[in-house]
Amino acid sequence: MKKSVFILIAVLFTASVMIFTAGAEDKDAAFVISKCSVCHKIEKVCGxxxxxxxxxxxVTVKKMAEKKPGISDVEQxxxxxxxxxxxDRKALCTE
Ligand code: HEC
Known part of the structure; x- marks a missing residue:
């Protein structure tokens, strides 16, 4: 009995960590797309x-940020x- 409770907790913990990290990555990807697809397609980046x-x-991000102010040091x-x-490129590009 005790063992199955422990396993259940371990499974739930692992699942929540996975959901959390996947969500964080999507948010970062959306942020990068919003900042880096203004002047050219995001394909230039994901390639x-x-x-x-x-x-x-x-170096690349700094060069891009210098072209157009609006990306802070922290964001860079x-x-x-x-x-x-x-x-892999799927992090940014769907195909
Ligand atoms: C102000 C417009 C602008 C923004 C915003 C911009 N870029 Fe660019 N990017 C360019 C231009 C123009 C070129 C082609 C000339 C060059 O290489 O500098 C380019 C080229 C590139 C290249 C290919 C050349 C190389 O140095 O590898 C990459 C990769 C790239 N950009 C990534 C990014 C990323 C990542 C971001 C977001 C942080 C971004 N760009 C945001 C204008 C922009």
Whole structure:
């Protein structure tokens, strides 16, 4: 009996963590799309997912932010972090 309660709690905990992290990723993706698809298609960005490391993304994001003010330093870090940790282009592009 005790064991099954423990398993139930473990399952619920794992499920809620998964839902939480999936939700956070979607929110970040929506944020990046809103900031980075103003001047060009988001495909320009998602095509390079997995090809640039964190440093290279930081350089690209900074270059883009300099073209058009409105992306704060904190947001630039957030975007570069998302782009360098996204596992595949599906994180941004649907197809
Ligand atoms: C003010 C308009 C503008 C915004 C906003 C913008 N870009 Fe760009 N982007 C450009 C232009 C113009 C080019 C092509 C010229 C160049 O490479 O600088 C480009 C090119 C690119 C390239 C290909 C060239 C390279 O350096 O790899 C990537 C990747 C890119 N943008 C990513 C992004 C990301 C990520 C964001 C959001 C942080 C973003 N862009 C927001 C205007 C913009």
């Amino acid at each position: 390079q997912i997995g090809q640039k490391n964190a440093e290279q993304w930081a 870090k957030q975007i570069a972090n998302f782009l360098s940790t996204a596992k």
